[in-house]
Amino acid sequence: MPRDGSARAGVAQLRASEAGALGTGPPSSAPEAAASARVLTFAGAALAAVYVPGGGPGTETLRLVEAAGCATPEHGLPERLVLTGDSPAAHAFRTGRPLWLKPAALASFSEGGPASPSAGVSLGALPLAAAGTRLGCLVVTGTAADGFDAEQQRFLARYADAVAGLLQAGDPGPAPPRLLGPALRSLGVGSFVLMPESGLIEADETLLQLVGILPHTFDGKAATLLAHALPEDMPGLMTVLEPSTEASGVRELEFRVRCPGGEMRWLSLRYRALGSTGDRPDRVLGVVTATSVLPRSSDDVSRIQWLTAALDDATTVADVSRVVVTALREPLGADRIALAELQDERLTVTVLDPPDPAAWPEAWRADWRSDWPDPAVAALPTLQAALRDGHVGLWPAGTALEPGLAGVGPGGLAVLPLPAKGRAVGVCLIGWNQPHAFAPDERTLLTATAALVGQAVKRAHAHDAEQELATMLQRSLLPRRLPELSGGTAVARYLPARRGLQVGGDWYDVIALSDDRVALVIGDVQGHSAGAATIMGQMRTAVRAYAVEGHPPDVVVSHANRLLVGMETDLFATCCYAELDMEEGNVLFVRAGHLSPLMRHPDGSAEEVRVEGALPLGVSADAEFPMTSVALAPGTLLALVTDGLVEAADLPLDNGMQRTRTALAAADPSDPGRVADELLGDAGRREDDVALLLLRYDGMKTRPIRAGWAVWRLPDAVMHARRFTARTLRRWNVEEVADAVLLVVSELVTNALVHTQGPVHVDLVLRGDRVRVSVNDSSPRAPAKPVIVDWESTGGRGLMLVEALSESFGSVPVASGKQVWSEIVVPHREPSGTDPGLPADRGGPP
Structure with a gap:
């Protein structure tokens, strides 16, 4: 019958999968029915059933369309229920409110309960609705005499919402789509059965996805799953791999895994040992869920542990800000979170959540910069006092605050100074729209949170400064721009x-x-x-020199x-x-x-x-x-x-x-x-x-024309250099600059002969509209122009003439000494048919 057939199938598949895990080969991924049964077991449910409206006018009923779990016959449910009847499902459907019934309360309903109820059977009926439309009812039965606890009720409520969403998207006709298994998968809840003796584990696809393993690559070994966990979380996970028969009941722990993309994911694990042979349980049954933030029901120690680990991975101030928003807004039910650093008596805001300016006080918008506001501390006396005293401030609804804070938390405002090394490095604001009742231990939790965040902000600020310094150092050691x-x-x-x-x-x-x-x-x-950057800078400078x-x-x-x-x-x-x-x-x-x-x-x-x-x-x-x-x-x-x-x-x-x-x-x-x-x-x-x-x-579009002359140290050496230059300029058809070029050659060759020893060489280059004169000598000392010039001084006047005649002029060291050069612009002239590219003179006296 539909009321217990699916449940029995789930039991059979679960037992078959466990038997497979006991074999020698690696288990395959868990069947959907077995995985659903395991998850429902940890939710306190032996059976989950979906009822949808059916029947004609006057005979409206709720008909059972799907059931899942590992229920025994006494948990079976009727196939049809009358909408107007006295059943928990019909009552929840009509009122739109869930029912949580312990065994005694369940007995007061004349119909709609298990076919063979026992003293330990409880029941939950949750209406299924979406967009104001009643779609059906989810009924769950449990084995706990004290009914479903608050955590289980919250999970089953989320489960009902997921089923309703699928039900709305599908067609609940004669053959409606499967709902219970896909709804569990959408919640991101994975399950497993571990065989401690062999170390083999049967894990469903959801668990493998949470850990970051492709299902077709999983070898069925628990060690493969554990390899993805962070090393510091391994001691806790070893208690799951090597459980003790003395450990009874459900146990919980949280651990972290490193995903293939490098990011860290927090997972929550609940497990219990089943059966025993000797000093070790036969198997361990467990479920795993992703916990991007700890639920509000988690104890303060677990929340602080999560925050500590998350802040440890936050390297920049922006990372710290994101962690703070994740850790505080949802768990505390807050409507606004603001985090700001204290710099020079001003608050440099690093994150606002929500980021919309309309969600924040009007006084903040006047100081709004490119990204966030930058208010002065003096304009916010409440924050100024909190930063001075260093104590967390909790302001309930109705407290009169300055205009700069009045709109942050009309239902309640928490001001958290962020301490680090004896002083406040920033402040965190948490605001609620609706009246928020501060719990007695909430101040302690927020104080601990503020201390962790303050240290993280200090560390991240130092990291940001270090990276900025490193960037500046790197940029200063590399070329600012490349030459044309x-x-x-x-x-x-x-x-x-x-x-x-x-x-x-x-x-x-x-x-x-x-x-x-x-x-x-x-x-x-x-x-x-x-150190490497320093050596790099020295090597680059040396190679260039x-x-x-x-x-x-x-x-x-x-x-x-x-x-x-x-x-x-x-x-x-x-x-x-x-x-x-x-x-x-x-x-x-x-x-x-x-x-x-x-x-x-x-x-x-x-x-x-x-x-x-x-x-x-x-x-x-x-x-x-x-x-x-x-x-x-x-x-x-x-x-x-x-x-x-x-x-x-x-x-x-x-x-x-x-x-x-x-x-x-x-x-x-x-x-x-x-x-x-x-x-x-x-x-x-x-x-x-x-x-x-x-x-x-690309190759040079204008190929230069060259000529060179080796100057011999003779009394008339300068005359020969001038003759060589004149012949070359005539051959190049640039005689209009001959006077200037000849004067430059005379002065530079004379300086080289008088002030240096060794060979002297003159090079002439015509490129486009410029003639370049270069004189090489064996002295590394650059030519010096006179500091004071008067009518009696004679030395250095030649260099001043050269500089005045040249478009550009300079001196560079070369391997054999130095090179003094001058460039002179050739006036624009009509193209000539002569070819200036004749063989260059090789030097020596004519």
């Missing part, structure tokens, strides 16, 4: 690690050595800490290596250095323990450039760093990366390089910035910091 290049475009990206101090040892740099030469460098100092001096790539890297060895640090660094001739498209690579560069060719193919490697920097002062030459075609993309982009705990290096190479080949090179973003992909949880440097080589 003639013949190419360079872009870079840097992402800090998302664990620990967000500052690391990855660095990059783009160094414009001249108009047609550029150096690219990327490196990684071991670790991501302040050596490069600007004009050293070839192998010498630059060798000098940087010797510098790091001399620092006597335990850290080492890897580096990839590339010097690119923008005019010819040739690259010289040096790789010191770093990843090989990647290259995307104009045809869309990508490859890993085979660059001969060497030891990382800082390992050996005598290490050699060979150079590898590679030719680039216009349209080539060159990518230098650090290992944080291509390697992780779940991503082998080879796979990461292959993935990045594939992404580089598929990218559109017309926008290097977008290419860089695509290579980074979804950053997610990064284990290491990431640096990425991209260069698109």
